[in-house]
Amino acid sequence: MNSGRSSLTMVLALALAAVAAAAVYMYANSAQEEGTPGAQPTIVAPTAVPMADVLVAARDIAAETTVTADMVIVKQVPVGDKNVRALTVSDEAVGKVTTVPLALGEQVLTTRLSEQVSTGLSESETFAYEVPVGKRAVSVTYDEVMGAGALIQPGDRVDVIALFADVSMGAAQQGTPGAPPKVVEVETINAVTYIVQDVEVLAVAQALTSGDAGVVDPNAAPTPTPVPADPNATVVAGAAPVVSGAAVARPEARSVTLAVSPEQAQRLLLASQTATLRLALRSPGDTTVNDLVPAADGVFGVGDAFDDINKPLIPTDLAITEAEFTRRALSVGEVLEFSVTLKNVSTQTVRTAEDAAPGFTYTEGTAYDTLGFVSDAGTYRLGLNVEGAYPTQFPYRWGLGRDVRPGESVEVTGSVKLMSATPSTQYWFGILLEGGEDLPVTITQDGMGAASVAVSPASAATVDARTAELRDEPSDTGVITKEVARGDRLTVLETRGEWVRVQTTDRVEGWIPMSAVTVVPADDASATPASQPEATPAGT
Incomplete structure (x- = not known):
């Protein structure tokens, strides 16, 4: 009897234990699924990722x-x-x-x-890299008389003056109201006007330096002027007439290559086809641009005949007076910072755009228009251009912070977070007169403060956020592989957009947002964990 009761008691105890275990299991699953406060996130070991060969x-x-x-x-x-x-x-x-x-x-x-054959020339050996950003190299033919007595050298700055000969000008007399003016007198005049001013000489013939140009020792004896064999003659046999006190032209023509803006290039080409050009050598440091009325020898003058070709290229409102990048060698994820000073050189207050405000940080590849920074027509912005930015020129743009009064200067700062490793990329500044949503922008100043910026792959990073998670893919929906805390050191394996694939000191890998870390430059060995594995290159 007692034996039967003991067996029944044991069976009931085992049944109750099974029910209790099932209840505990169900409660634990329910708490995890419903996100019970205090519950720890599930740590999922990363699964094997299919790999492929690629040439890098x-x-x-x-x-x-x-x-x-x-x-x-x-x-x-x-x-x-x-x-x-x-x-x-x-x-x-x-x-x-x-x-x-x-x-x-x-x-x-x-x-x-x-498949083309390389030229065998490095960047420093090709003439294209001598052309300043925003400029074009344009060559004009000259002889010794045209070229300031052959004293012009590469690196000098010159003005180009055009002589238009035998220009027909007329005086008009108003006839019957509504009828065209009647020309009552015509005369042929000669006119002289400036075409471009204060431009750099890049080369003289094939010479890129003053030494290549054949500049002689200033202490050497000058080349004698040809003298007629007959003292009473005015012409040397086989030579052009010699005028007392005049320079003697070289028998062979030469060329000079100038660095000009696209607009100046148009003027220069037009003038070279219709006029005789002279080069006027400038004193070093003289940057004055003169607004002169064309000179003419006629009674009627030139009127508006040369208005389109001799307008001086003076900034109408704003001019960049200083431009500087804080650093030019960075790592992926670091910020390219700059400071630019602009001056209102006009007689009226300059209006500026509101966006982006000075100090704003762009992310590389995200242009102003994708952020909705469309400016009102007639307002000015500072633009930062980058090599290869076509068709979106000056993709990064900042307002001046406030309207600028005549003669006043304003400093604009800004930055771009660089996300791609590049050996050397040109960046430069310009001033933009916005046309609004429907009209194109006018670039009033270009190629200022040009600099080469090198971005190396990142080697390490430190966590900025109080806590952050590593995920198995570069997405907020990725599975969490590990939690990290502020100050933790991470080895950078690759970057992809705004995400970084990293490895912790205990060799757990995962993706973390770039905004949660500070990238350590590649040459800062002290910030790199000692057990750094070989990095896997990112796809492009």
């Missing part, structure tokens, strides 16, 4: 470079990171020529290589 640059490669085997290497990247145009074996790239610069770790794409 083993070092920075300049444009116009013939690719050799040691310049590229095959790496494995996640299948989703491989660019559809990326090459996979070195034989597909070796012997071809790069059409653009390639950064260390960048995927080598078919669109960035050419």
Whole structure:
């Protein structure tokens, strides 16, 4: 009897234990699904990611470079990171020529290589890199008389003056009301006017320096002027007539190459086809631009005949007087900062746009118009242009902060967060007169403060946020792989947009928003964890 009761008691106890265990299990699952306060997030180990071979640059490669085997290497990247145009074996790239610069770790794409033969010249050896940003190199022919006695050298600054000969001018007399004016007298005159002022001489013939131009020792004896064999003669056999006290032209023509704006290039070409050009050498440091009425030898003068060709290129409202980048060598994720001083050189108050306000930080690749910074017509903004920005010129734009009175100067600061590694990229400033939503912008000043900025791949980062999560993909919906805290050091493996793939000191990998960390420059070894693995290049 007692044995039966003991067996029944044991069966009931086991049943109650099973029910209790099931209840506990169900409660735990319910708490996790409903996000019970205090519950810890589920830590999911990263799953294996399918990988693919891709050809990447083993070092920075300049444009116009013939690719050799040691310049590229095959790496494995996640299948989703491989660019559809990326090459996979070195034989597909070796012997071809790069059409653009390639950064260390960048995927080598078919669109960035050419079958053409390299010129064999580095950037510093090609004349195109002598042309200032925003300018064009235009050559004009001259002889010794035209070229200030052959004393002009590369690096000098000159004015170009045009002589228009035998220009027909007439005086008009108003006839019957509503009828065209009747020309009652016509005369042929000669007129002289400035075409461009204060432009740089880039080259004289093929010479890029004063030494190449054949500048002689100033202490050497001058070349004698030809003298007639017959003292009573006025012409030397085989030579042009010699006028007492006049310079003697060289028998061969030469050329001078000038750095001019696109508008100046148009004027210069037009004048070179219809007039005789003279070069006027400027004193070093003299930047004065004169607004002169054309000189003429006729009774009637030139009136408005040369209004379109001799208008001086004086900034009508604003001028950049100082421009400086704080640093020119940065790492991915760092901020390119600048300071620019602008002066109102007009006699009226300059209106400015509200957006973006001074001090605003853009993210590389996000232009002003995508942020809704459309300005009112007739307002001014400071623009920052970047090499290769076409068709969106000056993609980063800032207002002046306030309207500027005549003669007043204002300082504008701003920055751009750089997200891509590039060996060397040109940045420069300009002043923009906005046309509003329907009219194009007018660039009133261009090519100011040009500088080359190099961005190297990031090597490490520190966490800025109080807490942050690493995720298994560059998305806010990615599964959390680890939580990190402010001050934690992370090794940077790659960047993708506004996300960074990192590894913690205990070798847990994951993606974290760029906004949650501060990137440590590549040369700051003290900030890099000791156990840094080999980085996997990012896709482009």
